Amino acid sequence: MTTTAIKVPKIRCEGCAATITRALGALPGIAASRVEIAVKEVHVEYDPAQVDEGRIHRALREAGFPPAT
Ligand SMILES: [Cu+2]
Secondary structure, eight states, X not given: OEEEEEEOTTOOSHHHHHHHHHHHHTSTTEEEEEEXXXXXXXXXXXXXXXXXXXXXXXXXXXXXXXXXX
């Protein structure tokens, strides 16, 4: 498993966190995800054989929460 922390400036509340958790849960290969609202970060544990960070970033963009560049 690989873990990553992705900065997402638009995270503001539990509603945002729920949307993000749902969006990432729809991807294959996501073992766990946790949204840290206070620091506007998404922590993701994933199987690199099934999904990569680019795909995770795309899912976040599609959910309305683009990662910081
Ligand atoms: Cu929100």
